[in-house]
Amino acid sequence: MLKFSLVRRGLAGCGGAIVLACTSLGAWAANAPAPASAAASSPAPAPASATAPPAKLLRYSFPVAETGFDPAQVSDTYSRIVTAGIFEAPLTYDYLARPFQLKPLTAQALPEISADFTEFTFRIRPGIYFADDPAFQGQRRELTAQDYVYALKRHYDPVTKSPNLYLLENAKVLGLSELRKQALAEKKPFPYDVEVEGLRALDRYTFRVKLAEPSPRLHHVVFNDGSAFGAIAREVVEFYGDRIMAHPVGTGPFRLAEWRRSSLIALERNPGFRELRYDEQAPANDPEGQAVARRLAGQRLPMVDRVEISIIEEDQPRWLAFLNGESDVMDRLPNTYAGLAIPNNRLAPYLQQRGVQMFRAFLGDVTLATLYNMEHPVVGGYTPEKVALRRAMNLAYNGPQELVLVRRNQAVRAEGPIPPINYGHDPALRSEMSEYSPAKARALLDLYGYRDRDGDGWRETPDGQPLELELATQSDQASRQLAEIWQKSSKAIGIRMRFKIAQWPENLKSSRTGKLMMWGVAWLAGSPDGDTFLALGYGPNKGAANHARFNLPAFNELYIRQNKLPDGPERFALMQQAVKLMVAYAPYKMSSWRIATDLMHPWVIGYRRNPFQREFYKYVDIDHARRPVSP
Structure with a gap:
């Protein structure tokens, strides 16, 4: 699933208020380096009687706008969070x-x-x-x-x-x-x-x-x-x-009640939803999860009556909306505020005093500092000099700076496409994908004929033509920071880079049709299997998962072979061969595997991030007794 940020389309308890899910992050790290659009009309709810309990409202926000809600047409994470509940x-x-x-x-x-x-x-x-x-x-x-x-x-x-x-x-x-x-x-x-x-x-x-x-x-x-x-x-x-x-219109627990494009999405309880009870099973080594399971066992789903999702692209207003109680859940704490909210990855005392809860887990995704359009005449192609250009760009990219300044250490460096919680991940893998070496990049460019022939400080192509790369990006703060890293990184090796700014849905559409030279995105898994990350390189997936439009027969053959096999040593070995080809030909610069830190106010009951289940709001409750002011 590109988490587009590309769809598709995926840690043990730490004590205190912090819970780590999926696989032990500590143990792993120790071994690693528009206008409003009307929704379907529905009757307004009847006024609550004096004795009726207040409606339960859950509010949170997306940092990126949705594209729409037809399952057959959407691939972005944010639209699919909504369709998953319908x-x-x-x-x-x-x-x-x-x-x-x-x-x-x-x-x-x-x-x-x-x-x-x-x-x-x-x-x-x-x-x-x-x-x-x-x-x-x-x-x-x-x-x-x-x-x-x-x-x-x-x-x-x-x-x-x-x-x-x-x-x-x-x-x-x-x-x-x-x-x-x-x-x-x-x-x-x-x-x-x-x-x-x-x-x-x-x-x-x-x-x-x-x-x-x-x-x-x-x-x-x-x-x-x-x-x-x-x-x-x-x-x-x-x-x-x-x-x-x-x-x-689906059979799920919610239906679309209101949609103001790129502004507000409201879901309301589907009054005709069947009787479905909370019956989730937490593992024995997760006492917090077991407490949630005991508290909510037998409750009819969904437990909230309405979900309101605001589109807030900038970090500061998203953070302030949570602090002010206007959002109940801070879905993925903006990295900008990691030092303020979770110093040393521990919940800050002032948030603990307010009863704020914290949950950290690997997202099951890989960030792509860029994809390279393999059909573009400048950065695409499979000849040695084109491969050298992409690998030099990857070596020049200041990934350590991204982890510190943009990710704020809420990610670990990526050695390849498959993240730690997905099948096919090799914790022993160390590759050029994570290496930062401008010196090697310059030497590689020199070797393959990308030189400054006219003395203006900028390199030309091997046949003497001007060389300038174009990276598609967005106007939000994180995109601006990433673009700045790319600008400094490319300048350090004598390559011009310009930036084309557009709204995220526009870049997504252009990328699908092969109209972008480069674009930085992320890919989020929809299941625990690592096949979805290898799908980024499978030739027939061009324009779908494969936005780089990579089409290497040797890789395609490996992808098909591993896809047909059940899990086991033979399949795992084939997956590793495919990963190495993707690293070697460099259709992408894979920069990090991200860790999500979610914050919840004390009146939110039962939140636990499951990277492969988008409709978390189906499983949470609101405790009105702990909410200070009714919304």
């Missing part, structure tokens, strides 16, 4: 369990999987309903297996331009790619009513997926992710047409 996949991850564990959500049980990992059969629970919507013309609409068939087919529809199609294409679902090619060739609407062998509803509540090749982790990658692959009703899509991004 749409549901057959499976989900237990919110508290570590290691991460799949469990049924709309499915009756985990899927039936053939021994060769080419057939997956899902049985959906009867009695699950979509949220009421005008598209249903006053009828209550039950979820069926056909809704999942339709939802998956939408990713193949050329009109949808799904950024997540690559996940299904890589799995080679029988017959669907052929339908897509037919629609493209004939320039006709996608034939949704044509049945294919690879995706079929067997009865009202059962559907089967058949693949041309093994895919041992398909259910972890696709069928656990409602944010992109959740069930959607065909009549809703046809009712709203090209307005579907503003009218999400």
Whole structure:
């Protein structure tokens, strides 16, 4: 999932107010170096009676604007945080369990999987309903297996331009790619009513997926992710047409109540949501998690009535909104305020006195100081001099400065694409990707003919043409800081660099279509498996996960081989070979694996970051007795 910041699309207790999740960070580090847009109309809630409990409101903010709420069209993290609360996949991850564990959500049980990992059969629970919507013309609409068939087919529809199609294409679902090619060739609407062998509803509540090749982790990658692959009703899509991004209708615990683009997103409890009780399982070595599980056990989900998400791009107003109690959760403390709020990664005394809670965990992501468009005539290509240019830029980039000045030590240096909490990570790996050496960079440029021939202090290309790089960026504080690091780093080796500033959604769109030379982003996993990070380099993923448009046959072969194997030594070895090729050819500069520090006011109950479950707000409660002033 690019956390775009790119979708897709993923530590043991420390004592006190600090909890570290997923894997021990300390132990690991010891061994490592627009205008308003109307949402679907819904009736206003009736006034609360004198004896009714007050509505529970959860407020927090995004640092980046959303793009929309159609699962088949979005890939950015922030839009998918919203769609995850509206749409549901057959499976989900237990919110508290570590290691991460799949469990049924709309499915009756985990899927039936053939021994060769080419057939997956899902049985959906009867009695699950979509949220009421005008598209249903006053009828209550039950979820069926056909809704999942339709939802998956939408990713193949050329009109949808799904950024997540690559996940299904890589799995080679029988017959669907052929339908897509037919629609493209004939320039006709996608034939949704044509049945294919690879995706079929067997009865009202059962559907089967058949693949041309093994895919041992398909259910972890696709069928656990409602944010992109959740069930959607065909009549809703046809009712709203090209307005579907503003009218999400799913079976999940929330529905869209209000949307002011790039300003405010409000979700309200879905009044027709089925009875679903809190039943999360914390590990034995997590006493804080176990306390949460005991306190909330049996509570009906969701526990809050409304979620309001403000878009606050700058760090200072986001921080002040939390301090002033206008935000209940500080989702990822801005790095700018790490020294003030968590000196030495301990919660500051003044925050402890206010009862503020703290939770730290690896995000399961990799920051890309830049991607290099491999099809661009200046930075792209596979010849030795083009590889040398990218590697020299990577060596010149002041990664240590990024960690200190921008990340404020809320990250560790990346040796490759796969972060510590994802399968395929090798803690012993040390690579050039993390090295900072302007001297080596200059020597490499000299060796391959990037020299200053006219004495103006700037290098030219090997054939004597002017050399100037362009980095796409945004106007927020962190982007400005990163751009400054790039400017100083490139100047130190005699390479001109200019900057093209645009809004983040605009850069995302341009990057997908190959219109940017360079862009700094991050990639966030949707599951604990490291395949999603190798997907950054797989050629057929170009324009989807692979924004660098890297296409190396040797890498592609390794990617396919590891993808077909079950977890084990053979697959792990192939993953390491692929990582080394990605480092050597340098389609990206991977700079860090980030650690999220989340802060919560004392009236927020049950918050625990799960990097692979976006809709945390489904699992938290608000204690009005501890909230000083009603919002």
